[in-house]
Amino acid sequence: MDWLLVPFEVSFVERALWAGLLVSAICALAGTWVVLRGMAFLTDAMSHGMLPGVAIASVLGGDLLLGAALSAGAMAAGVSVLDRSRWLSRDTGIGLLFVGMLATGVIVVSHSRSFAVDLTGFLFGDVLAVTDGDLVRLAVALVVAVVVSAAAYRPFLALTFDPRKAHTLGMRPRLAGLLMTGLVTLAMVMCFQIVGTLLVFGLLIAPPAAATLWANRVPLVMAGAAGFGAASTALGLLASWHWGTAAGASIAATSVALFFLSALLAALRNRRRALITRSEAVEKEVEPVA
Template structure:
């Protein structure tokens, strides 16, 4: 049995597991809204928008996460500015900035003598190098994420389902949209160390997708997504340990596999219930019910 418990006897594995679990909570909460609002492209764009800042910080010897955070914030601000001008559609603005920031990041990091190493770390992360300082930052990010998602839950729900009603109710949908973009930026930046800018979208989307068939409300979906995310981190790290694969990629692949299994299981269960003559059709819930959090 020693080979089963061996990974858990090493400090770096336990730090990676704890750090990955915190990332899973952050991505589970925010990823639920990313899936509901159809913001997957935004998450990926912000992830690539980090690259110029990370590249500059790496070359200058500054903390990479600081440079990445500043660059991601700039990316979010540019997307908002282009959208407000109204001359380009939302997805077109994101697409143009996506390519521009990715290209700029690669150009900057190409001047580094350790180009291959730096690029790999930026794109795929290095979760096994997580230390106590990074763990503290992830803990603070998780607390902020849960707190903001709780305080603005009604605004997020109203803005997602009917922005006009949200404005009528005084829930300020524009503020909710800005807050949601800020949370997506926080999730991408905080997840950078674990899975890198390229694979972070996997943790944002896959656990939320896995939880969707089993959730009766948005808060339950968030809890389920966080749980599936923690499971993905554990499975990915164990696969990386025993198979010698890249940790970040193994975590992202595990998350996607779990999402596929979850949805396949839910589809099978639905088919079996329907074949037994039990109807699964339910009436749509009105916005007032969703805002109150009550179930019908």
């Protein structure tokens, strides 16, 4: 069992594990709504939309977290404005903002001598360089995410499954949509500097998608997503330690692999249920012989 426990006895790997668990919990809360509402494209666009702010902050020597927050906020505001347009579809508006923000970020970073390093850090982060301060910030972000998710649970639920009913019940679906976008933005901004946008996006999508195959209630999906994310973190760090692979990318790849494994097992389960149902139907049709 040494191969399983020894890596986590190293201090920086232990901190990486705790960081991954906190990120998994935050992403489970936000990512469940992303998956249920079909917001994957918007989330991907917003994750790359942080690049201009990060690039400008890096060039000016400012706070990368503040730059990412301002850029993500601008991206969210742009999506909100274009979403009201009658002559432009939502996907088209998001696509235009996505390309524009990403291109702007690349142009800014390309003037820096550390272009490749900065872009690599932005995409993949450095989960093995997590500090105690990073863990505290992630813990605070998790508390905020829990409070927002609990306080806005009913409006989020109504907005996800029946926006018209949400409006009829006076749940202010537009405000709920802004809060949901803010929750996703919080997850991306607070986690990208530690694990990179690739891992954040992976944990926002793959674990909740895997959990929806086994749960039919939103709280259970969130709990399952947190479990899948935690497993992805532990297994990814083990793979990184023993095989010498990049930690962040290993965690992201593991989360996707667990989704496909979950999908396969769910398909086998559904097939078994169908066979049992069919067998029971046949038995009912056949009358017992006296």
